[in-house]
Structures are given as structure tokens and as C-alpha cells.
Amino acid sequence: MLGFEVLANIDHKPNVFFCYGKLNPLEIRGFDYVILESKHFNASDIKKVKKLNGKVLAYISLGEVNSQSKYYNKLKDITLGRNENWDSYYLDLKSDSTVQVLFSEIDRILADGYDGLFLDNIDNFTTFGFQKDQKSEIVGFIERLKVKYPEHFILQNAGIELxxxxHKFVDGMVVESVASDYTFSDNKYKLRDEKAYDDYIKKLNQLRRKYKFPIILVEYADSAELYNEILTRIGKTNFLYFIGTIDLQGYPEFAK
Structure with a gap:
């Protein structure tokens, strides 16, 4: 992988690759899991990526819709408010129209040959999330999704509380910023406090043992130094992982 060659003191590359930007599908190779933004790839592209990797999953948010999304216009009049960090709008899963649009989009995406889906923004539906009053709706949506697509791999992002x-309807989980601690308020990349990190890892190990599904750590860095500090932490945990920049738009490259 070209994007990882600039890193110092890295003995191995991540086993997971996240990218929400457009890339040459033939340059994505050797990963256990690949998560892509479907608008940048057609069915032919996905076939190529699948030949070179393990499971290839398509990104979809169940909590928000970006203003640049092709289905934004179908939802813009029934959203609940704006997320200033990402120029996206909170979805109302209590609305039958919202659910219908999401399932139509999922049907279209999976028709291109993806092995499954990466479900983003699930933490929006937890105690401190914007849609905390829609817990039953998000759980019901994921259950319905698994019933409709039982053979597809469903990867939940965040929402440990749920x-x-x-767990009966998903095949794995992603947790962001376990070893690292990016903050939007000041756009700072840094390590998480060591005790907080240790507590977090302990909790994730308990979840992994209890539910017996893979847990993927997604960490954020802006330098080779921070990358290596993160890797020193998580390399001992035996969790699958990916380390990138916060926008996840391409191959992560870090200055030495």
C-alpha cells in the first residue's frame, strides 16, 4: 500500500481499510475488511476490490444524511437538525418515509456486489446522542435489515450502549478513537489519557468475549510519531485496526 510507505518503524500494515474518497480499485489490496463510500465505485470496481481483499462493505449512515448525498433531497424536509461538524442532517427513523428511502438506497448499494454494510452514526441513538429517543427504532431497523439480508455482513459503528x-443482528463492531483522541473543537490529534485507554480496552475485551464477534479499532493520527504511538498501544491487543486522518478520504500518509 503506497499510503503506508511513508511511516517510520512500522512492521506491518493495518488489516482494515476505510476510505470515503475515490481510489483506483486495483490499488486496494490485502485487507481483511474494506469499507468504501459506494458513490465512488461501480459494480465492476467492487468486483475488482473483492478479488484482492476479504470482505468489502459499503458505508451508509443510519443516523445522518450528508448534504452532498444523492438521496439528500428525498429526506431534507423530514430531517431533525444539522450536524455542524460534517454538514449533515439528523435522520428521523420514526418517519416511514425516512425508513423507505434508506432501504431503497441499501437495496441499490448491495446490488453492486458488496459483501455487506458498515452502519455509521449508531451512537446518535444512545443516551447522549441527538436521536436518543429513537433507540427502539434503530434496533428495529437493524433487525429488519438482517432479516432482509441474512447472508450479508453487517458492521455496526459505535453505539456500545445498544x-x-x-448483537443478534450484526456481525461485528467498529469503535473509533480508543487509543487516540481527536477533538473537533480544536482539530487536534492526540493520544487518549492512558487510564481512560486501559479502561476502554478492558470494556471492549469484555464485549468481544461475550458476543464473540470481531471488533475493529479506528484511530486518527496526523503524524508518523502519533501513528507509531497509537500502534504501540493497540498492537498488543489483538484487535483489528485502521489508523487514518479524520476525513478518511484516501490513503493515510503521515510526515516523518
Whole structure:
């Protein structure tokens, strides 16, 4: 992978690759899991990526819709408010129209040959999330999704609080910023406090043992130094992982 060659003191590359930008599909190779933004790839592209990797999953948010999304216009009049960090709008899963649009989009995406889906913004539906009053709706949506696509791999992003209810319907989980701690308020990349990190890893190990599904760590860095500090932490945990920049738009490259 070209994007990882600039890193110092890296003995191995990540086993997971996240990218929400457009790339040459033939340059994505050797990963256990690949998560892509479907608008940048057609069915032919996905076939190529699948030949070179393990599971290839398509990104979709169940909590928000970006203003640049092709289905934004179908939802813009029934959203609940704006997320200033990402120029996206909160979805109302209590609305039958919202659910219908999401399932139509999922049907279209999976028709291109993806092995499954990466479900983003699930933490929006937890205690401190914007849609905390829609817990039953998100759990019901994921259950319905698994019933409709039982053979597809469903990867849940965040929402640890909901795993007791969703674990029957998902095949794995992503947790962001476990070893690292990016903050939007000041756009700073840094390490998480060591005790907080240790507590977090302990909790994730408990979840992994209890539910027996893969947990993927997604960490954020802006330098080779921070990358290596993160890797020193998580390399001992045996979790699958990916380390990139916060926008996830391409191959992560870090200055030495």
C-alpha cells in the first residue's frame, strides 16, 4: 500500500481499510475488511476490490444524511437538525418515509456486489446522542435489515450502549478513537489519557468475549510519531485496526 510507505518503524500494515474518497480499485489490496463510500465505485470496481481483499462493505449512515448525498433531497424536509461538524442532517427513523428511502438506497448499494454494510452514526441513538429517543427504532431497523439480508455482513459503528440489543443482528463492531483522541473543537490529534485507554480496552475485551464477534479499532493520527504511538498501544491487543486522518478520504500518509 503506497499510503503506508511513508511511516517510520512500522512492521506491518493495518488489516482494515476505510476510505470515503475515490481510489483506483486495483490499488486496494490485502485487507481483511474494506469499507468504501459506494458513490465512488461501480459494480465492476467492487468486483475488482473483492478479488484482492476479504470482505468489502459499503458505508451508509443510519443516523445522518450528508448534504452532498444523492438521496439528500428525498429526506431534507423530514430531517431533525444539522450536524455542524460534517454538514449533515439528523435522520428521523420514526418517519416511514425516512425508513423507505434508506432501504431503497441499501437495496441499490448491495446490488453492486458488496459483501455487506458498515452502519455509521449508531451512537446518535444512545443516551447522549441527538436521536436518543429513537433507540427502539434503530434496533428495529437493524433487525429488519438482517432479516432482509441474512447472508450479508453487517458492521455496526459505535453505539456500545445498544450492543445488548443489536448483537443478534450484526456481525461485528467498529469503535473509533480508543487509543487516540481527536477533538473537533480544536482539530487536534492526540493520544487518549492512558487510564481512560486501559479502561476502554478492558470494556471492549469484555464485549468481544461475550458476543464473540470481531471488533475493529479506528484511530486518527496526523503524524508518523502519533501513528507509531497509537500502534504501540493497540498492537498488543489483538484487535483489528485502521489508523487514518479524520476525513478518511484516501490513503493515510503521515510526515516523518
Amino acid at each position: 450492543v445488548a440489543d443489536t
